[in-house]
Amino acid sequence: MLARRRLVSPEIWAGHYDAPLDEREIARHYTLTSDDLEFVGRRRxxxxxxxxxxxxxxxRWPGRALEAGE
Known part of the structure; x- marks a missing residue:
């Protein structure tokens, strides 16, 4: 079995997933572009x-699918 080791500390990892609270960051992460809207609009x-x-x-952020309850 391969040895496992942490590449990133738990503190850094937790900070990576902290929700953006700044209004500009929220808009940057959660605004669909016109290309996004066209792509989404093709769904039924x-x-x-x-x-x-x-x-x-x-x-885009946090870079993974959310778990149930998140």
Whole structure:
């Protein structure tokens, strides 16, 4: 079995996932561009478009899909 070691400390890791509180950062991370809107608009059904848009935005920040309850 391969040895495992931490590359990043828990403190740094936790800071990476802290939600942006600044209004500019929120807008930067969670605003869809016109290209994004066109891409999302190609999906069928309102629920599918909403889910796809949410997935697209969470891939930008925090860079992963959210867990249930997050």
């Amino acid at each position: 059904g309102d629920a599918t478009r909403l889910g796809f848009a949410m997935l697209l935005l969470t891939m």
